[in-house]
Amino acid sequence: MRDPRQIAVVGVAGYSGLELARILLRHPALQTPVFYVRDANGTKCLSERFPQFRGWGEAPLRLLSVEAITSSGAGIAFLATPHEASAELAPPLLQAGLRVVDLSGAFRFRGAETFTSWYKLPAPHAEWLSEAAYGIPELYCEEIAAARLVANPGCYATSVILALRPLTDAGWIAPNTSVVCDCKSGASGAGKDPRRDLHFVEVDQNFKAYGVFTHRHTPEILEHTGLSESQVVFSTHLLPLARGILSTIYVTLKQPRTVAEVEELFRRFYAGRPMVRIWPAGTLPELQHVAHTNFCDIGFALDSSGRRLVLVSCLDNLGKGAAGQAVQNLNHMLGIEEQTSLQ
Amino acid sequence: MRDPRQIAVVGVAGYSGLELARILLRHPALQTPVFYVRDANGTKCLSERFPQFRGWGEAPLRLLSVEAITSSGAGIAFLATPHEASAELAPPLLQAGLRVVDLSGAFRFRGAETFTSWYKLPAPHAEWLSEAAYGIPELYCEEIAAARLVANPGCYATSVILALRPLTDAGWIAPNTSVVCDCKSGASGAGKDPRRDLHFVEVDQNFKAYGVFTHRHTPEILEHTGLSESQVVFSTHLLPLARGILSTIYVTLKQPRTVAEVEELFRRFYAGRPMVRIWPAGTLPELQHVAHTNFCDIGFALDSSGRRLVLVSCLDNLGKGAAGQAVQNLNHMLGIEEQTSLQ
Amino acid sequence: MRDPRQIAVVGVAGYSGLELARILLRHPALQTPVFYVRDANGTKCLSERFPQFRGWGEAPLRLLSVEAITSSGAGIAFLATPHEASAELAPPLLQAGLRVVDLSGAFRFRGAETFTSWYKLPAPHAEWLSEAAYGIPELYCEEIAAARLVANPGCYATSVILALRPLTDAGWIAPNTSVVCDCKSGASGAGKDPRRDLHFVEVDQNFKAYGVFTHRHTPEILEHTGLSESQVVFSTHLLPLARGILSTIYVTLKQPRTVAEVEELFRRFYAGRPMVRIWPAGTLPELQHVAHTNFCDIGFALDSSGRRLVLVSCLDNLGKGAAGQAVQNLNHMLGIEEQTSLQ
């Protein structure tokens, strides 16, 4: 019999995995999670390998294998692994009766072709793609609560989709106008593997654009806003800081609106959704307001014509953009308060 | 008799002024400049006040007064002062026969109302506004060479105008589409006066938008691209680094173009203009390529439809965005090689 | 009747005050604290003034006066104020029956002359100086538990004293040899008031020594290690980061020791003290291991002679160096688990 309060975490070596460990170890409704790694180097507990956990975050570290996880009593597995690994690990875990929250891109699309065209890989079996719930709880909390498999969204995609959905649902965006999403992320979003372009000296004092028109989070944005590829321009930039995404989004409205109307639209849409905070008209959120939290903060500016709207959406790419949102999804799967362990 | 190789510099205490000092002190065609400050604190030379100049940058430091400057033999004055001070200082210096390069916004607009409406101050006398050359030598080198008064452009404005001019001159931009200018600057652009929002702890690890629809560089962009206020969306952001501006600019083209056509347009436009470097299609410039230089680097990405164009324009806000460009203007005023002392 | 679970916090506008708010708002044994400020600017709750608290940290913000605090039922007051303000506020609060945890230097010394000679001010009344407990709970938990007034130690002093005390208590340090304390701190330790030398551009990419032989934390180190002023050399440096202190301390031992003996001495000294973590011989703690925590991590290296010992002591200057330690002291004053709300 699987125990939903018993958690298996795969991929603790990366930044999302470490953040997941930090949150799960303090989670009051869970047993101590078990962490699985490809190479334990002889270590048997989390704090031996990651000294920041010494003295408060003791938890077992085990060699990763599907069998090791399925033969434990774990009811839910988190996969903080690259999409190739997730595509391989999720199906047998699901078949063995675990529920899975996957932080990679492997199960984020209904259509196999979308995956294949953006990830240049055969897609996971269609059965799983169609079953996966897309893990933004502010939009899909019922599907998530019932899901066996939750595809945790991309960090950029979360910040853009949460900012655009009130507008697309209300039908406010003028057709045939560009929706420009100019997104900036800290370096932890690019992972922990040493790379020349993520070397300290290359990032510090530097700033650059990358992935213009080509970023893999594009199809998530299209699918969950209903905007067409020809309407969305999505670009990403690398900030010289560790944590945080700030997206500046430029929209043309169908008809003129007042700032009060815009604020009201957003407030109503996110009423009862405490992890999305709408900023009062005339103020804009900054990365420092969301770093180390699970909040997504959204503010806006409207020009004097009332038709050109600029949205600013901020979150912590390891919080609401990855591990935090994954635990928020877990809370819905467990049927408990969604903010548990996230404040 | 005024000597054009004898330079007076006002405002060395700010970051632009210090950068100006660094460049002018190495300039092979000039005599040692004289630096004027409001309060010398008893110091008599530059290196007493700014120890980084010790041992190589000895130059006189004098108490600022119009008379002190006009009674010297100086032929050219640089004003690295706030616009209020520049508006006051420039006219008497010009009347005394000096030529002036002003780094503030005081003389950047032909129309007095434009100045007044964006700066909330009475404009300088119309005579000076109409006489001032706008100091982007790649666009206006002849006016600059002949000018008595050069208005050195805003840092953001320089990066945006240089990126857009090939397109607006060629008439490539689709009418009635937004031109989105999402600009990011390092903190030295905001000046040297201590301010709560520029305190180290407030900027480090932070990133924010500011001045959306309200930045004072807006009218410069409109005036020198010919685009209308309703077409341009201009926003600015504060990067957690000291030097550099990167502008990401989103344009919709009238008709589909190939990357080769776009690259060719830019290369032709800036042929013989060594301080603007066009990046080959498929590559994008980064801040690290222009920091501590007088270059403006421009790259681009074109989507598969050939109509949506993203430009990336980088420069050092103290170099090509302020002091470097000011010296480039000086070189044109002196009739010498424009790169002198700028490499 | 005063309620010890009802807390008044003075000085929330500074970095230590904000960190205190973050910790106290999550503290399970307390009522919602009340925050007092000199100038409320018309705001009535914490999150109106500090938007990062929106949605989770609602608490009242009131205008500061001694009467406002004493007329509330608060049992304990935290003073996150400059020493001048603390010296003035603490006595009337104590006389009204509150217990006080003061984060400034006002009550850190037994001797009034010590205060006067280092702070150039008349000392608070001797009655309070002699009553104040010095708030390092690993050394003085019984005095703290019983104290009416706790003087929370300096951030540098905490890192140095915790590293040296096992050695000085054991009498291991060779007499007449220098004990060199080379300490480095992040910029939040210097406070939140805008200052030219704490302007972003002046700190970023910079590093400097300051306060050599003159830092006000010196007498705390002398008093709580028993070392003489002629033996200790204490210097401080400003790191280009926001949070954290790393002290590198150089000691000559009376007689040769093995690494096992050194590690054993430290482990025994801090047995049962979970907030001080001793690193295994051959490893050294880094700032990233203690940032945003209340830990003080201590590691060491011993040369081949066994007599020259280098200690590395790390903590978060706002955590164990200020607000975290203040709450650890509070927990002792309340007689509850010292780590409550500190993990």
Place this chain on the structure above:
Amino acid sequence: MRDPRQIAVVGVAGYSGLELARILLRHPALQTPVFYVRDANGTKCLSERFPQFRGWGEAPLRLLSVEAITSSGAGIAFLATPHEASAELAPPLLQAGLRVVDLSGAFRFRGAETFTSWYKLPAPHAEWLSEAAYGIPELYCEEIAAARLVANPGCYATSVILALRPLTDAGWIAPNTSVVCDCKSGASGAGKDPRRDLHFVEVDQNFKAYGVFTHRHTPEILEHTGLSESQVVFSTHLLPLARGILSTIYVTLKQPRTVAEVEELFRRFYAGRPMVRIWPAGTLPELQHVAHTNFCDIGFALDSSGRRLVLVSCLDNLGKGAAGQAVQNLNHMLGIEEQTSLQ
């Protein structure tokens, strides 16, 4: 016939090599240098590979081989290579009549055992070790001017040796007291190869000690100050910035001195040596004063007893700590002004 103004540079891919390129390309007394790399990736000139050189730093890039260099007319070779490569490349180049400036540790010691014991490798042939001049021109300019082989010193070693030599030459240091050298360096000193511990996220917001008692620059310090291994304690730390070394050095003097005496000792020692700048008593140099320069700035503080002296020595690890000093050595080898191209 070899031309001393024709320069071959090996190892331009690293940070020291790039800095060398920047300085040499502007050097007025040289022809355009030729750069040799192990793998040209089809590129034929410097700016194709390193876009920051576009438009001003055109120079040939060639595939590295000893023959390619010796068959050119180059008179002097710079080796900005790891010590293994330098040990292999230098002898055949010297035998072919080139003079060599080596930036690695391969030829820094007279004694082969010293090299072997610190570098764990067989030493280069004794003939070359004994012939190499140690490249600190302020101390050994005559040997350097005449040398066929110059061993450019370690960056940390330069900062420490320049600070200590006035004291050791004057015999001022008390015998049997520790000389503590607490040194901090920016990350460019650790090279350009991607490494987990130099990944942006691991260095940013972090600070750590490393190499305590074990750093390879130790024997250079001992050899050129005459201090014994038992007297010097040398530790190194990694700063979260790209460029610069600041060494804080703690010395006990044999007899009490005044600040005037100390300042006078240093000023006299470095009279006529413009690249070492002595700071007036009461002031201390900071990294920002030397970044991007070839200066070593030295300041000091003396305690009230006049016997405990703290020195602060700053330089740019890629400037005076590597490439800048290498060019300073070149200038002496060419018999020209030592500051040429270094301001």
